[in-house]
Amino acid sequence: MSADLWKSAASVLDGNWAHDHMVPSRRLYPHQWSWDAAFIAIGLAYVNPTRAWRDLRSLFEAQWPDGRVPHIVFDPLTAEGDYFPGPAFWDVPAYGNRPARGSTGLVQPPMHAIAAWEVYRRAASHGARCAHEAGEQLKWLYPRLVAQQEYLTGRRDTGGRGLASIVHPWESGLDNSPSWDAAMSGVPADLGLLDRYRRRDLQVADAAHRPTDVDYARYLGLVINYRDGGYEDAGLAHRHAFLVECPSFNAILAAAELALVHIAAVVGADPMIHRRRARRITEAISTHLYDERTATFRSRDVRTGTLSPARCVSGLMPLLLPDLPREQAEAIMAEAASPRFGLPGTTGLPVPSYDRTAPGFDTLRYWRGPIWINVNWLLRRGMLVHGYRGEAEDLREAMVRLVHDSGHYEYFHPETGAGIGAPMFSWTAALSLDLLADRSVPAYAKAA
Ligand code: 9WN
Numbered sequence: 001m002s003a004d005l006w007k008s009a010a011s012v013l014d015g016n017w018a019h020d021h022m023v024p025s026r027r028l029y030p031h032q033w034s035w036d037a038a039f040i041a042i043g044l045a046y047v048n049p050t051r052a053w054r055d056l057r058s059l060f061e062a063q064w065p066d067g068r069v070p071h072i073v074f075d076p077l078t079a080e081g082d083y084f085p086g087p088a089f090w091d092v093p094a095y096g097n098r099p100a101r102g103s104t105g106l107v108q109p110p111m112h113a114i115a116a117w118e119v120y121r122r123a124a125s126h127g128a129r130c131a132h133e134a135g136e137q138l139k140w141l142y143p144r145l146v147a148q149q150e151y152l153t154g155r156r157d158t159g160g161r162g163l164a165s166i167v168h169p170w171e172s173g174l175d176n177s178p179s180w181d182a183a184m185s186g187v188p189a190d191l192g193l194l195d196r197y198r199r200r201d202l203q204v205a206d207a208a209h210r211p212t213d214v215d216y217a218r219y220l221g222l223v224i225n226y227r228d229g230g231y232e233d234a235g236l237a238h239r240h241a242f243l244v245e246c247p248s249f250n251a252i253l254a255a256a257e258l259a260l261v262h263i264a265a266v267v268g269a270d271p272m273i274h275r276r277r278a279r280r281i282t283e284a285i286s287t288h289l290y291d292e293r294t295a296t297f298r299s300r301d302v303r304t305g306t307l308s309p310a311r312c313v314s315g316l317m318p319l320l321l322p323d324l325p326r327e328q329a330e331a332i333m334a335e336a337a338s339p340r341f342g343l344p345g346t347t348g349l350p351v352p353s354y355d356r357t358a359p360g361f362d363t364l365r366y367w368r369g370p371i372w373i374n375v376n377w378l379l380r381r382g383m384l385v386h387g388y389r390g391e392a393e394d395l396r397e398a399m400v401r402l403v404h405d406s407g408h409y410e411y412f413h414p415e416t417g418a419g420i421g422a423p424m425f426s427w428t429a430a431l432s433l434d435l436l437a438d439r440s441v442p443a444y445a446k447a448a
Helices: 003-013 034-049 049-063 111-122 128-153 178-184 212-229 246-266 269-286 314-322 327-338 373-385 389-406 427-437
Strands: none
Touching: 003 034, 003 246, 003 389, 003 427, 034 111, 034 373, 034 427, 049 111, 049 128, 111 128, 111 246, 128 246, 128 269, 128 373, 246 269, 246 314, 246 373, 269 314, 314 327, 314 373, 327 373, 327 389, 373 389, 373 427
């Protein structure tokens, strides 16, 4: 089983390479996506490390002067009509040596320091020469990764609590999650926008899987508002209808600082700054995003100060953080094992994106039920960080089995395991390689 899966994963990645970057999916997502590039690099490290570094570099070459790393870098060779909202809709001005309309102005979870560290670790295991070459890549990336963190912890701390806010559900990477429903209900939905602009996703994917028109109209309205304010962050609290602190986004932000501790040591920078920043963000997550009453992590609406009522997979992601208080780590494990998520021990499947017992649980609509490999990969990593080795191994096996049996799909039916969304999806393939190859514990795990 492993040899087949390895071969098919490597061939998906070969097929999705586009001159200097990887596309998540040829048909549905024909540009470069930010957090996809990170998950992809982790897997490419096994089969084509040169491309792993190239993909990360292509992304960071598009970094904005303020440090933000755009959520999509547009491929000038892809036609405007092949993805919506495309370059003209975002209308990003030229910056640095980049032409106008080269990217979006949103971000995605900062997975890249973790990815860079994993690609380096893999190279370093091949001896001193490979370690040296990979070290040169880290030297180029390090200041850029730091600038990305500083943008997110600085300008994006719109709530003043030491957490980064997302200004659009697309920034979470968990786009259509019920986690945003409460905050999104206050965002105006101008359905007229859908007469003016045609949704491309409905031409290439099943409407039952995709966001509703009302949600889509809100998504577009939020982009227009941010765009018309010049993608400026100052004063957003008074002029933007969606500002949310997400436990998954912020857990990745803190885990990135932990990866930077190791990267800093390789490139000769001060690791302690990153250690302190990781602790501060962890503390803020633990204090502000934890609901004592239900013992779960939730997203917080910065505008109203309320926690979302929805129990989503994003609430399991703080397990990535070694400094999380023990009772909160235990609470996450209890939630993951409960019928709401049902670790593989009970279902044989990785965890779904949303509470299986919630009335709105939807087996098809993306981020509202289906299983995704990237968040399960993160959950497994969190289990290893906290020493839950047996559960981590069960989850690894369940992911490998699922992708082997169903294919490298974008996501999977949470009851049958059938593959849905885009086939030949890059991060599913890439993370399968990592799951097959590497059972090791992240360098910053707690001592068992
Ligand atoms: C919008 C590319 C991206 C992923 C996201 C996923 C989906 C885009 C979309 O695809 O989002 O960015 O068009 O729905 O939700 O996590 O990065 O794979």
